[in-house]
Amino acid sequence: MTHPGEMSCAEFQAHLPELIGSGQDMSNHPHLRECELCRALLADLQTIADAARQLFPQEEPPAEIWDKIESALKSEDGKEESLPKSK
Amino acid sequence: MPRPPSPAQSPDATMPKRNEETAASRPAGRTSFTSINPPNPIEDDVLARAQAGDHQAFAQLYALHKRRIYSLCLRMVGNIAEAEDLTQEAFLQLHRKIGTFRGDSAFSTWLHRLAINVVLMQLRKKGLSLISLDEAMEPTPEEGPGRSFGAPDLTLTGAIDRLALERAVADLPAGYRLIFILHDVEGFEHNEIASMLDCSIGNSKSQLHKARLKLRDALRKHLPQETQL
Ligand SMILES: [Zn+2]
Numbered sequence: 001m002t003h004p005g006e007m008s009c010a011e012f013q014a015h016l017p018e019l020i021g022s023g024q025d026m027s028n029h030p031h032l033r034e035c036e037l038c039r040a041l042l043a044d045l046q047t048i049a050d051a052a053r054q055l056f057p058q059e060e061p062p063a064e065i066w067d068k069i070e071s072a073l074k075s076e077d078g079k080e081e082s083l084p085k086s087k
Numbered sequence: 088m089p090r091p092p093s094p095a096q097s098p099d100a101t102m103p104k105r106n107e108e109t110a111a112s113r114p115a116g117r118t119s120f121t122s123i124n125p126p127n128p129i130e131d132d133v134l135a136r137a138q139a140g141d142h143q144a145f146a147q148l149y150a151l152h153k154r155r156i157y158s159l160c161l162r163m164v165g166n167i168a169e170a171e172d173l174t175q176e177a178f179l180q181l182h183r184k185i186g187t188f189r190g191d192s193a194f195s196t197w198l199h200r201l202a203i204n205v206v207l208m209q210l211r212k213k214g215l216s217l218i219s220l221d222e223a224m225e226p227t228p229e230e231g232p233g234r235s236f237g238a239p240d241l242t243l244t245g246a247i248d249r250l251a252l253e254r255a256v257a258d259l260p261a262g263y264r265l266i267f268i269l270h271d272v273e274g275f276e277h278n279e280i281a282s283m284l285d286c287s288i289g290n291s292k293s294q295l296h297k298a299r300l301k302l303r304d305a306l307r308k309h310l311p312q313e314t315q316l
Contacts, residue, residue, distance in 0.1 A: 021277055021292030044243045045299045048306070051247040052271035056256075061157035065171055066149060069178050073142075076179075 007031045012038055020045065134194055138185050145185075149178055152195065155273065156202050162268045163206045165257055173209055177202040192282060196275070200283040203265065210261060243306055255305035263298035270295050 012031040019026055020042075026032055032039050130151060136144035156177055161170035180201055188197055256264060269275045269283070270291075277291040284291070 017293040017296035018289070020296060021288075041303075044303050045296075047243050047247060048252075048299050048302050049271045051252055052267070053274070055247070055249045055252050056158070056162065056268075056272045058154040058158040059161055061153050061174055062171065065153070065157070065175050065178075066146070068175050069149065069182075070146075072175070072179055073182060076182075 009035060009038055013041070016042075130194065134185075134188075138188065145182060148181075152198055153178075155195070156198065159199065159202060159268065159273065160206055162256070162272065163261070163265065164209065169209070173202070173205055177205045180205060192279070196279045196283060199269070199273075199275070203283055243303070247306060248309065251306055251309045252302070255302045258305065259298055259301060263294060263301060266291060266294045267298040267302070271299075 007030070009031075012029075012035070019029075026042065032042065130148075133144045133147045133151070137148050153174070157170060157174045160173040160177070161167065164170055164173065177198075181198060184201065188194065191197075256267065259267065265284070266280060269280050270277070275283075277288045277295075280286075280291045281288045286294075
């Protein structure tokens with residue numbers, strides 16, 4: 001088809017999911033060296049991916065959830081085995 | 088109507104063994120992401136005891152995983168009360184099914200898969216976002232190349248507004264949202280996501296890409312005109 005250096009933006013972007021997903025270093029990609037649009041696109045996507053981690057900290061669930069789980073487990077146990085658990 | 092993924096499947100019923108992309112192949116630029124599945128002998132021991140029916144060990148497993156599972160539920164349904172119910176249901180199912188975990192994948196991957204199924208069933212019950220989820224799982228044909236061309240002066244320039252991003256993520260179709268959360272927020276690898284969602288690794292990569300493109304579009308709309316440098 002075409003030489004890598006003559007790749008169009010559309011062709012380059014069609015390969016982007018795979019290029020990004022494989023984690024290759026793209027800084028020397030011939031198309032990127034020449035194309036400001038695609039460099040900007042890539043920078044934005046990286047910015048979004050980086051921001052995701054910082055902006056969505058894990059939340060602590062309320063303690064009552066475990067209480068509910070425990071009592072549900074107890075009643076399930078009660079249904080399945082009538083013998084009291086020896087501990 | 089495309090065939091829906093089957094959420095009721097037991098977590099390991101169709102677990103493929105895809106290990107071609109291991110942690111070792113993680114790109115250097117992503118090393119700041121905390122490793123999700125480090126070998127953890129303490130957890131292995133807790134897991135074995137929980138599988139043997141040790142209630143205290145199960146409580147420890149809950150303590151180890153509650154934040155990630157709750158956060159996943161919360162991001163998926165966007166509602167605290169529902170997220171609490173789903174977290175509870177996920178761990179009750181874990182208790183029922185923990186004996187079937189065979190160690191074919193990391194436990195956290197397996198548990199996430201189980202929790203995702205719980206969340207998906209809930210979303211389906213509500214009739215919400217079903218189509219978008221299935222669509223996101225389908226390999227879509229070329230989505231008009233050129234749609235992501237934008238003026239270079241509209242770049243996000245590194246500063247993303249927290250609320251704008253949260254809103255944009257909440258507005259994503261459920262399927263895109265799920266993959267974005269699993270990969271970019273929680274740090275799962277594509278091979279792990281593929282096994283959780285019963286899709287191909289290539290599909291996971293392309294859906295993540297589309298999710299980020301949609302987020303970019305949404306965030307650029309919110310860029311104040313003056314900051315276009
Ligand atoms: Zn280009």
